[in-house]
Amino acid sequence: MSDADDVQDAGFDEWLDAAEEDAAYCLECPEGHASLPPRRVCPDCGATDLEETALPDSGEIETFTVTHVPTPAFEEDAPYATAVAAFGPVRLTGQVVEFDLETVETGLEVELEIAVSETTGERVLGFGPV
Amino acid sequence: MSDVRVAGAGLTAFGHSPERTSRDLFAEATIAAFEDADVPRADVDALLYGNFMGELSEHQGHHGPLMAEAAGVQAPATRYESACASSGTAVRDAVMRIRNGEDDVVLVGGAERMTNLGTAGATEALAIAADDLWEVRAGMTFPGAYALMAQAYFDEYGGEHEDLAHVAMKNHENALTNEKAQYQSAIEIEDVLEAPPVSEPLGLYDSCPISDGAAAAVLVSEDYAEEHGLDAPVSISGTGQGGDRMALHDREYLARSPAAREAGAEAYADAGVDAADVDVAEVHDCFTIAEVLALEALDLEPVGEGISAARDGRTTADGETPINLSGGLKAKGHPVGATGVSQIAELADLLAGDHPNSEFVSDATTGVAHNAGGTVASATVHVLEVDR
Numbered sequence: 341m342s343d344a345d346d347v348q349d350a351g352f353d354e355w356l357d358a359a360e361e362d363a364a365y366c367l368e369c370p371e372g373h374a375s376l377p378p379r380r381v382c383p384d385c386g387a388t389d390l391e392e393t394a395l396p397d398s399g400e401i402e403t404f405t406v407t408h409v410p411t412p413a414f415e416e417d418a419p420y421a422t423a424v425a426a427f428g429p430v431r432l433t434g435q436v437v438e439f440d441l442e443t444v445e446t447g448l449e450v451e452l453e454i455a456v457s458e459t460t461g462e463r464v465l466g467f468g469p470v
Numbered sequence: 471m472s473d474v475r476v477a478g479a480g481l482t483a484f485g486h487s488p489e490r491t492s493r494d495l496f497a498e499a500t501i502a503a504f505e506d507a508d509v510p511r512a513d514v515d516a517l518l519y520g521n522f523m524g525e526l527s528e529h530q531g532h533h534g535p536l537m538a539e540a541a542g543v544q545a546p547a548t549r550y551e552s553a554c555a556s557s558g559t560a561v562r563d564a565v566m567r568i569r570n571g572e573d574d575v576v577l578v579g580g581a582e583r584m585t586n587l588g589t590a591g592a593t594e595a596l597a598i599a600a601d602d603l604w605e606v607r608a609g610m611t612f613p614g615a616y617a618l619m620a621q622a623y624f625d626e627y628g629g630e631h632e633d634l635a636h637v638a639m640k641n642h643e644n645a646l647t648n649e650k651a652q653y654q655s656a657i658e659i660e661d662v663l664e665a666p667p668v669s670e671p672l673g674l675y676d677s678c679p680i681s682d683g684a685a686a687a688v689l690v691s692e693d694y695a696e697e698h699g700l701d702a703p704v705s706i707s708g709t710g711q712g713g714d715r716m717a718l719h720d721r722e723y724l725a726r727s728p729a730a731r732e733a734g735a736e737a738y739a740d741a742g743v744d745a746a747d748v749d750v751a752e753v754h755d756c757f758t759i760a761e762v763l764a765l766e767a768l769d770l771e772p773v774g775e776g777i778s779a780a781r782d783g784r785t786t787a788d789g790e791t792p793i794n795l796s797g798g799l800k801a802k803g804h805p806v807g808a809t810g811v812s813q814i815a816e817l818a819d820l821l822a823g824d825h826p827n828s829e830f831v832s833d834a835t836t837g838v839a840h841n842a843g844g845t846v847a848s849a850t851v852h853v854l855e856v857d858r
């Protein structure tokens with residue numbers, strides 16, 4: 341959050357751009373280890389030839405929480421649900437959007453949805469209904 | 471290889487002192503440590519100092535020389551930063567430096583000033599222990615991360631919030647007689663269950679407080695202790711460190727802490743003990759669920775069973791293996807950079823018979839200190855043994 345507004349985080353912001361176009365990806369090494377950008381080296385095996393591989397359209401929530409005490413960057417968003425969801429070979433952490441908080445549960449099927457923080461207007465990796 | 475002895479240790483009171491600088495806090499802890507150790511400051515070969523958020527809370531980097539100056543020590547000084555395991559990693563390096571003969575006397579410590587940031591500011595500062603791009607920007611807080619682990623634990627192994635409430639109640643009970651503790655007040659199960667939620671299922675009483683404080687310890691070689699006739703019955707006989715992927719979602723398990731398991735196994739092997747030998751432990755209970763995960767990672771409880779340890783009385787003061795007799799992070803407080811060394815200080819006092827709760831471990835010979843950073847992407851474990 342310390343970056344000047346007009347400076348992007350290379351790798352990460354392109355990934356958000358892609359996710360907005362329903363073209364999210366992970367990086368895979370020849371051994372099949374998947375990871376997230378920005379990344380030059382496979383964290384599992386050290387391979388340096390990483391290729392973009394499309395993520396499946398939907399994922400499944402593996403754990404979740406409803407946060408009532410946020411950081412200042414999410415002051416206006418609280419309470420909100422945060423979840424870890426598996427999308428094929430990778431897991432992602434995201435904010436659960438467009439669900440009633442009471443209905444969020446482990447096993448819920450979700451789609452990637454790039455939302456916007458009500459507090460800062462910044463893009464937020466989100467999980468929405470399929 | 472030289473054995474490493476705890477010559478002395480000192481703590482400030484942990485709590486709310488927003489106006490006090492970390493250099494002032496650390497100075498107080500070192501005065502107490504040097505008095506306890508009966509070691510002259512001039513003999514110190516190095517200062518290893520843990521701190522996490524000094525840039526954010528005090529606009530201060532380059533802490534090493536500043537803290538050597540505060541302690542009145544003319545020795546090279548280095549800051550260690552591994553989130554909440556900052557001073558645990560400092561202890562580990564101090565042990566290794568003494569063992570390999572590089573140093574005879576190492577001042578190890580840590581401090582954190584946090585409450586001047588307020589709750590929102592401290593929440594923001596603590597969050598930087600997680601992956602900024604992939605976790606924090608999605609709104610994950612530090613309590614949120616442990617809540618994700620707690621929910622994953624409930625889903626996989628069972629258990630409920632009331633089990634966690636017993637961890638909080640136990641640690642508050644243990645802190646009643648600890649004059650350094652932030653909370654010297656008993657709480658009931660209902661207090662925990664009815665407290666305002668922070669990140670569900672965790673509430674206010676599942677969380678350690680935001681704390682200011684400092685800790686220091688004077689570690690010496692066995693030879694130095696003998697030559698100077700020091701009263702130093704407690705040794706650090708084992709050290710271990712483990713690491714893991716930074717983001718929780720990149721871990722194989724969401725409800726286990728492999729880095730702590732790795733650190734524990736290494737420390738046990740180093741000391742020549744195993745989990746069955748452990749009589750008492752100080753573990754990193756930044757949240758109630760963290761104590762459960764620590765017990766399982768240290769093999770003090772089987773995986774999936776740590777959740778009932780406090781409720782069933784296995785880890786209470788009069789239980790089989792008392793856990794966090796100091797009050798733990800939960801009740802004693804968690805000035806992040808000071809925590810790892812404060813665990814060593816409390817454990818050394820417990821084993822040496824100098825702690826208000828020593829009566830519960832009067833036959834104990836072996837203690838363990840477990841310090842964890844972030845969602846346990848960093849962990850250190852130390853084994854302490856006392857001459858009996």
Ligand SMILES: [Zn+2]
Binds near residue numbers: 370382383385
């Ligand atoms: Zn690989």
